[in-house]
Amino acid sequence: MSSDAEKIVGLYERHAALFAAERSTALFERGWLDRFLALLPERPAVLDIGCGTGVPIARHLMAAGCAVTGVDSSPRMIGLAQGNLPAGEWQVADMRTLALGRRFHGILAWDSFFHLGQASQRAMFPVFRAHAVPGAALIFTSGPAQGEALGRFGGEVLYHASLAPEEYRALLAAEGFRVVAHRAEDPECGGHTVWLAQLI
Template sequence: MPTPDALSRAAAAVVDLYRAGAEDFIARRSLGLFERPWLDRMLALTPPGRVLDLGCGAGRPIAAYMARQGRSVEGIDASEALLAAAAEALPDQTWRCADMRSWSPETPGAGVIAWHSLFHLRPAEQAALLTRIGGWLVPGGVLMFTSGGTAGETLGDWSGAPLYHASLDPDGYRAALAAGGLAVSAHVRDDPSTGDATIWLARKGG
């Protein structure tokens, strides 16, 4: 069991890991688009307009798929190297170098996706961000994100370095979403088709 100090250090180091390990991340990132059924499910609910991709990485495969479906994409990531790769692959889309914890869009979007990115934040940061995301969406806008299956903090491994992950419990996620005016449309825990990811779809009222 990681100590509180180890968890704090690892949480603070996530951005630096993705900056230093951009090439490794790109090499390892699956482009098989196993996420497609969920992306299609999200798009079927999402009104016309742009999609915000939080933790967009190098833009492939998720932002690229959204663009192929006719959506404009605004990708947000804290790694300059990953964003450079995204801009090279998808030059017609918009890319922002920013920390999702402090960034806000200039105008609301139709959808927000945070696939395997939100869970690198500490639990309180996740709750605060989910509530803020409600203000980033137009009425009827849709959020999709992944989380762990149970509440807690843990450390994975990235080339020998500890990689921080955390999750709230389901009630905590529902409360944070409700505080932002979002109602849960779907919640599937440990979906085997996505490598046992836990997936949430939520929609803004209006």
């Protein structure tokens, strides 16, 4: 199924308008986002990896006083984000090769990181570290257990993968992050499995 992971970039580019139309704006993520915000200083710089259209997550972060830099591999998604939130900074970039040369108080990879293959996920933790100031908060979503899963979006295969929880903990620790909170399939967050960590 690893070949399906390579199709994600093109899939979201082809279906950006559909994603924008179907993406819930109810902000069911609010509880976790507010825990993330509580770890940040005032007026923090936040990196949103796989930002999509910027709605609703980056919009919520900006309303809370964050200066958001959003990156996404889809030019159409970035175009939509620019239209939705012109005060943000938006860049087309593949998270796997991300090297902005800047560090942030907070890093977010919500419903984006889990589209990478398992080897690419492992390689992301040094990328997170390279973009984090001391004390930075990191929040991302994963699957609840090691494995790969295929969904459907826009009539095409939509790839997801996860490592085991124990491996995520080890990868975070290897880069100097401690786990602040973790919950698998959180019923208060639409069944998402969420990791919140902080660089120590």
